[in-house]
Amino acid sequence: MIELAPRHKYGLPLMVPVMPASGTFGYGHAYHDLVDLSVLGAIVTNPVSLKARTAARGRRVGVRGDHFVVHTGWPNPGVRRVIRESGRVWERLTVPVIVHLLATQPASVGRAAGMLSGVRGVRGLELGFAATVGIERACAQLSAAVEEGDLPVIAKLPFGRVADLAGPLVDAGADALTLMSPPRAVLPVGEVGPGGSVARFMRGRLYGAALFPMTLHILSQWVGKLDVPVIACGGIASPDDALTCLTLGAAAVQIDALLWRDPGLLEAVARAVVRVQPPVTEIDDAQPHDTEDMEVAP
Amino acid sequence: MARRQTATLRAVRPVPPAWELHLDLEVVPQAGCYVLADLGGPLREPLFPSVVDGDGFSTVVPRGHPATRLLPGSPVDVLGPLGHGFRLAAIGHALDRLLLIAEVDDLPWLQPLYQAAPSVALVVEATTRLRLPAPSRFPPTLELTMVTRDGSTGYLGPIEEDGPAPAGVVRVLPRLRELMAWAECICVAADVVRYPALARLVKDVRYLPQADFAQALVRVSMPCGVGACDICRVTTRHGERHACVDGPVFDLMDFTGESARRVSRSRGGRPHGVNEAIA
Numbered sequence: 133m134i135e136l137a138p139r140h141k142y143g144l145p146l147m148v149p150v151m152p153a154s155g156t157f158g159y160g161h162a163y164h165d166l167v168d169l170s171v172l173g174a175i176v177t178n179p180v181s182l183k184a185r186t187a188a189r190g191r192r193v194g195v196r197g198d199h200f201v202v203h204t205g206w207p208n209p210g211v212r213r214v215i216r217e218s219g220r221v222w223e224r225l226t227v228p229v230i231v232h233l234l235a236t237q238p239a240s241v242g243r244a245a246g247m248l249s250g251v252r253g254v255r256g257l258e259l260g261f262a263a264t265v266g267i268e269r270a271c272a273q274l275s276a277a278v279e280e281g282d283l284p285v286i287a288k289l290p291f292g293r294v295a296d297l298a299g300p301l302v303d304a305g306a307d308a309l310t311l312m313s314p315p316r317a318v319l320p321v322g323e324v325g326p327g328g329s330v331a332r333f334m335r336g337r338l339y340g341a342a343l344f345p346m347t348l349h350i351l352s353q354w355v356g357k358l359d360v361p362v363i364a365c366g367g368i369a370s371p372d373d374a375l376t377c378l379t380l381g382a383a384a385v386q387i388d389a390l391l392w393r394d395p396g397l398l399e400a401v402a403r404a405v406v407r408v409q410p411p412v413t414e415i416d417d418a419q420p421h422d423t424e425d426m427e428v429a430p
Numbered sequence: 431m432a433r434r435q436t437a438t439l440r441a442v443r444p445v446p447p448a449w450e451l452h453l454d455l456e457v458v459p460q461a462g463c464y465v466l467a468d469l470g471g472p473l474r475e476p477l478f479p480s481v482v483d484g485d486g487f488s489t490v491v492p493r494g495h496p497a498t499r500l501l502p503g504s505p506v507d508v509l510g511p512l513g514h515g516f517r518l519a520a521i522g523h524a525l526d527r528l529l530l531i532a533e534v535d536d537l538p539w540l541q542p543l544y545q546a547a548p549s550v551a552l553v554v555e556a557t558t559r560l561r562l563p564a565p566s567r568f569p570p571t572l573e574l575t576m577v578t579r580d581g582s583t584g585y586l587g588p589i590e591e592d593g594p595a596p597a598g599v600v601r602v603l604p605r606l607r608e609l610m611a612w613a614e615c616i617c618v619a620a621d622v623v624r625y626p627a628l629a630r631l632v633k634d635v636r637y638l639p640q641a642d643f644a645q646a647l648v649r650v651s652m653p654c655g656v657g658a659c660d661i662c663r664v665t666t667r668h669g670e671r672h673a674c675v676d677g678p679v680f681d682l683m684d685f686t687g688e689s690a691r692r693v694s695r696s697r698g699g700r701p702h703g704v705n706e707a708i709a
Binding site for chain 1: 433434471472473474651656657658659661663708
């Protein structure tokens with residue numbers, strides 16, 4: 133058993149440190165035919181906002197090689213309807229539900245967090261920030277979720293923003309950190325024209341196994357320096373990848389959109405993590421002149 | 431219920447301008463349903479049946495598709511069958527007269543319905559004559575209406591548009607209205623952006639068409655197949671729906687009213703966010 137929110141009055145204990153990432157698994161019931169939910173540590177829902185959001189228009193997915201970008205606009209029916217439609221499912225689940233809240237206006241975040249407090253089955257919130265959010269605004273959003281709600285709050289940091297956001301958010305009351313949201317990327321999605329020019333591009337969240345080394349890089353840099361549990365997220369494509377993250381000190385792992393191709397990945401990772409206790413490992417530092425502390429214990 | 435199966439690729443053959451794959455599968459998708467196949471890319475791909483038989487189904491992929499490089503006998507991991515297909519039984523009695531309407535690229539997905547009723551009429555539209563299949567490739571029992579956008583053969587399209595036609599060419603719309611009045615059920619496979627206009631046409635021709643009188647296949651990206659990823663959301667008059675689980679076959683009349691305006695904006699208007707031409 134691991135504790136994801138040791139500083140919170142209720143805590144957020146998980147039997148298994150494995151869960152799906154937000155935006156990949158629906159609201160808990162989409163995969164019930166394909167994944168044995170009882171072997172997971174928790175379920176992280178698709179992003180929810182106070183008010184309903186419609187889907188982005190235009191192209192929503194672009195594939196190139198082994199990676200792809202997704203732009204959905206985070207459609208959701210609003211927190212009230214999500215509770216109404218999914219509340220009974222969450223109540224029956226044997227694993228904790230962590231609702232991913234979109235960090236919008238601090239007041240909206242606070243109201244949504246308040247509405248989710250006390251919903252049976254919901255054991256925590258994960259707050260997702262915009263890639264360009266400022267430090268003060270992020271802290272205001274997080275404080276609203278902490279103060280208006282009663283649940284442990286995990287902050288999911290935008291890609292590349294650990295250095296400036298992690299410390300302030302922990303100080304503002306984050307119980308744990310998810311490292312990280314997928315990076316933003318642009319892919320050419322049109323056909324190459326006669327002059328060699330590409331007609332169309334698409335911007336969105338980047339997914340693919342190539343993110344995994346970046347996740348390890350961030351983990352190795354930061355996990356020892358943060359006072360709260362860290363959840364690793366990004367490009368985890370096998371049980372070995374997950375075990376590597378845990379070895380580097382992550383308290384838990386999230387499997388992102390790679391599970392769409394292989395829904396069995398979640399179960400495989402969860403079972404492997406339960407079987408294996410990751411050993412303490414020293415990182416072979418490729419840059420000996422780098423003075424950063426690269427020896428990390430789990 | 432979503433299930434995981436292993437299909438076996440039985441044959442790969444060119445059917446110009448595309449390629450046809452035949453997969454042996456225990457539980458096969460019916461017309462309008464699909465399986466999500468792992469063909470080696472980072473996302474699964476939806477495969478719709480063009481022919482369904484006792485052992486499996488055939489589907490059509492574009493030339494150069496990675497699946498065309500697979501060897502016969504290769505195992506293919508699939509999820510499905512998934513989604514709601516064409517519901518001809520929803521008409522409530524034995525179907526006698528079925529009308530099929532397709533753009534030529536979406537024609538294979540209506541192929542399993544060619545013999546679904548004693549009388550089947552097919553309206554197929556292409557940009558020009560060269561893109562239309564030869565009439566000999568259709569069953570002789572099918573009442574065929576060919577439409578080209580440039581009037582190079584058959585009737586002049588687009589099928590939902592009226593207006594003057596050049597000398598010697600006849601617009602298809604009056605013929606389509608006749609067929610819509612004749613049919614007991616209509617199945618459409620085309621670009622979703624055309625569905626509002628087709629729905630208006632059905633509404634003009636038929637007084638209060640019953641539910642599922644006209645059904646439309648929506649083909650969009652569906653990476654997860656279970657309604658988790660929100661990539662396949664389509665706007666209908668009942669709000670946003672997941673094409674992967676609520677469809678991919680919808681009542682054509684769902685694409686009317688506000689949903690029609692949204693569909694047309696999503697096609698021609700400025701997209702939400704930044705997914706537009708940057709260069």
